[in-house]
Amino acid sequence: MKRKTQKQLKRTTDPTQIDFKAKFDLSGKTIVVTGACGLIGRAFCEAIAQFKGNLVLADIEKANPSELADQIAERNGVKAKGFAVDVGKRSSVEALKVFVLEHFDSIDGLVNGHQNKTNSFFEPFEQYSDENWDAVVETNLKGTFLTCQILGSHMAGNGGGKIVNIPSTYSVVAPNQNLYKGTSLGCPAAYSASKGGVDALSRYLASYWAEKNVRVNMITPHGVWNNHEKQFEENFARFSPMQRLSYSHEVASALIYLLSDASSYVTGDNLLVEGGWTVW
Numbered sequence: 114m115k116r117k118t119q120k121q122l123k124r125t126t127d128p129t130q131i132d133f134k135a136k137f138d139l140s141g142k143t144i145v146v147t148g149a150c151g152l153i154g155r156a157f158c159e160a161i162a163q164f165k166g167n168l169v170l171a172d173i174e175k176a177n178p179s180e181l182a183d184q185i186a187e188r189n190g191v192k193a194k195g196f197a198v199d200v201g202k203r204s205s206v207e208a209l210k211v212f213v214l215e216h217f218d219s220i221d222g223l224v225n226g227h228q229n230k231t232n233s234f235f236e237p238f239e240q241y242s243d244e245n246w247d248a249v250v251e252t253n254l255k256g257t258f259l260t261c262q263i264l265g266s267h268m269a270g271n272g273g274g275k276i277v278n279i280p281s282t283y284s285v286v287a288p289n290q291n292l293y294k295g296t297s298l299g300c301p302a303a304y305s306a307s308k309g310g311v312d313a314l315s316r317y318l319a320s321y322w323a324e325k326n327v328r329v330n331m332i333t334p335h336g337v338w339n340n341h342e343k344q345f346e347e348n349f350a351r352f353s354p355m356q357r358l359s360y361s362h363e364v365a366s367a368l369i370y371l372l373s374d375a376s377s378y379v380t381g382d383n384l385l386v387e388g389g390w391t392v393w
């Protein structure tokens with residue numbers, strides 16, 4: 114395993130000395146992405162690979178992360194490996210770390226893109242069961258704690274790295290319940306609460322690990338298009354300043370900024386990719 118040497122930042126007032134495009138390059142970096150096979154996770158992985166980063170795609174076994182890893186590696190000429198993980202279980206995340214260090218020289222980045230949409234995810238608040246609450250919180254919040262603790266501590270002890278966590282618009286504002294009228298969708302309190310925890314944890318770690326050169330930031334996506342029912346898309350357009358849903362590739366572009374040297378002075382930030390949803 115290679116210990117990272119911290120890149121010296123150029124001390125200059127002359128911008129012509131800077132290769133701005135090179136700041137976005139991820140060549141030689143190894144990035145671990147959880148929830149890698151999901152809607153946004155897939156876009157994250159493709160974007161990282163196009164910027165020449167190596168990847169560990171971590172997702173539950175059923176999602177078959179190895180298959181996607183092979184496709185991404187072949188398409189982009191990078192090294193990519195899949196690993197079946199349950200982020201809510203310490204032993205599973207420990208095994209992920211061992212796997213990463215067996216196959217790669219370093220861990221340079223961690224992106225937490227997992228979430229647990231349980232079978233009864235949309236149960237009304239009044240009936241939400243303990244089991245349902247625990248399952249959502251265990252994956253969303255505890256899962257983020259465990260990956261940050263286990264993989265983040267490794268980065269903190271080995272010269273630094275970047276963490277990007279994914280809270281939600283609903284850790285910034287409450288859901289507008291009118292958005293869901295006439296649709297089968299909703300947003301459970303367990304989701305908002307777990308994402309609020311992710312937000313707080315990320316800010317905590319940004320401060321805690323700043324001196325160890327680990328930058329911890331967040332991306333807040335909103336309404337990422339996934340063949341939604343027509344009524345939902347219409348409602349969404351009515352309440353959104355930009356009058357449309359977003360696309361997963363629009364979220365992934367933001368990730369490259371936060372994972373790369375382009376954001377070298379940014380930590381503890383929550384980059385809202387939400388089309389102005391929370392601005393009014």
Ligand SMILES: NC(=O)c1ccc[n+]([C@@H]2O[C@H](COP(=O)([O-])OP(=O)(O)OC[C@H]3O[C@@H](n4cnc5c(N)ncnc54)[C@H](O)[C@@H]3O)[C@@H](O)[C@H]2O)c1
Pocket residue numbers: 147148149150151152153154171172173176198199200201225226227228229230252256279280281282333334335336337338
């Ligand atoms: N889609 C949106 O509009 C939106 C909006 C705001 C925030 N987000 C957040 O962005 C992230 C990605 O969203 P998405 O739409 O791609 O979600 P998704 O449901 O499509 O993907 C989530 C992935 O997490 C994986 N996963 C579930 N349980 C896991 C576990 N225990 N261990 C490891 N992986 C597990 C799933 O298999 C899946 O591949 C989530 O954290 C979500 O809360 C999404």
